[in-house]
Amino acid sequence: MTSPNELRRLIRQTLEMYRGMGLEQIPHVAVPVDSPAAAPPRGGGREPAAPLNRPRAMPTGSNSLGSNSLGSNPSGAPWERPFKPGAGVAETPAVSPSSAPLASAEPAVLSPTPKVVRPAPTSLPVQATREERASALAVLQQGVVNCQRCPELASTRTKTVFGVGDPGAKILFLGEAPGADEDAQGEPFVGRAGQLLNDIITACRLKREEIYICNVLKCRPPGNRTPLEGECSNCREFLDGQLAAIDPEYIVCWGTTAAQNLLQTKQPIGKLRQQFFRQGRAKVVCTYHPSYLLRNPPAKKEVWEDMKFWRQEMGVDLSQGKKSGS
Numbered sequence: 057m058t059s060p061n062e063l064r065r066l067i068r069q070t071l072e073m074y075r076g077m078g079l080e081q082i083p084h085v086a087v088p089v090d091s092p093a094a095a096p097p098r099g100g101g102r103e104p105a106a107p108l109n110r111p112r113a114m115p116t117g118s119n120s121l122g123s124n125s126l127g128s129n130p131s132g133a134p135w136e137r138p139f140k141p142g143a144g145v146a147e148t149p150a151v152s153p154s155s156a157p158l159a160s161a162e163p164a165v166l167s168p169t170p171k172v173v174r175p176a177p178t179s180l181p182v183q184a185t186r187e188e189r190a191s192a193l194a195v196l197q198q199g200v201v202n203c204q205r206c207p208e209l210a211s212t213r214t215k216t217v218f219g220v221g222d223p224g225a226k227i228l229f230l231g232e233a234p235g236a237d238e239d240a241q242g243e244p245f246v247g248r249a250g251q252l253l254n255d256i257i258t259a260c261r262l263k264r265e266e267i268y269i270c271n272v273l274k275c276r277p278p279g280n281r282t283p284l285e286g287e288c289s290n291c292r293e294f295l296d297g298q299l300a301a302i303d304p305e306y307i308v309c310w311g312t313t314a315a316q317n318l319l320q321t322k323q324p325i326g327k328l329r330q331q332f333f334r335q336g337r338a339k340v341v342c343t344y345h346p347s348y349l350l351r352n353p354p355a356k357k358e359v360w361e362d363m364k365f366w367r368q369e370m371g372v373d374l375s376q377g378k379k380s381g382s
């Protein structure tokens with residue numbers, strides 16, 4: 057078993073190696089998951105990935121939560137709650153205009169976009185224990201707490217927001233950046249958007265505790281403005297470290313900033329939905345940010361379609377109201 061000190065040394069060694077190669081960020085890859093290089097799941101005990109080729113859209117006429125069926129709420133999402141569209145927008149955590157869909161969803165394009173931009177990140181050994189992963193994350197988190205790379209963010213933040221969840225999680229949720237509530241509490245996805253995310257998690261038959269949740273940026277941009285490219289670049293090392301330590305099987309990108317930064321693409325979120333990409337060994341899906349849903353409730357229907365698409369890959373058919381796998 058690799059000791060925590062050895063893991064720290066390996067991570068630092070890897071980072072230094074990449075810097076020595078002249079790279080500012082840890083290399084990673086973003087390719088559609090129908091690549092023949094698809095990796096097996098981590099740890100041996102997890103279920104193999106389901107076949108990747110499937111119809112783009114799942115049936116939209118039913119869901120597992122009877123009274124909240126598509127016929128009884130405007131968005132069709134089972135986590136639909138009675139709230140006024142646009143109410144409380146001022147409290148909404150960071151979602152910039154760039155997090156809104158830039159194009160409407162179109163039939164899945166299985167073309168190779170985004171293209172391969174970097175080699176894969178160096179992850180911990182697949183047999184690494186939860187404790188070893190937690191130890192690697194603790195080293196990274198200490199680096200975030202002390203980080204001053206973005207002078208404006210470092211001088212205005214209340215708390216850094218590193219990430220929460222199971223270090224051994226097979227699912228990682230990636231958001232944009234902390235908002236006011238996150239900045240105050242030091243935890244990602246709290247407040248109204250966080251509550252909506254919790255509802256989505258429940259509708260997906262998951263528990264928040266079994267998911268690792270983090271953002272592209274670990275510090276709040278003042279006024280919840282759009283993260284700058286340089287800030288995302290500065291913080292990428294921490295995100296890559298988290299991905300390497302957790303080595304998830306699935307990553308869900310919530311919003312444009314998360315999707316574009318992780319996949320290193322300029323494609324709008326509407327073009328990235330309803331298909332899988334590869335990041336390390338993880339399969340990546342992209343959908344709209346919960347804060348966007350607070351301002352645009354009809355988009356919940358599309359997110360629900362994305363959740364069904366993703367969970368079907370995990371062997372869970374949300375359309376049928378019963379589990380067929382994990």
Ligand code: SF4
Pocket residue numbers: 200203204205206207209210216273274275287290291292294
């Ligand atoms: S956003 Fe990331 S890189 Fe920038 S100061 Fe915060 S922790 Fe450092």
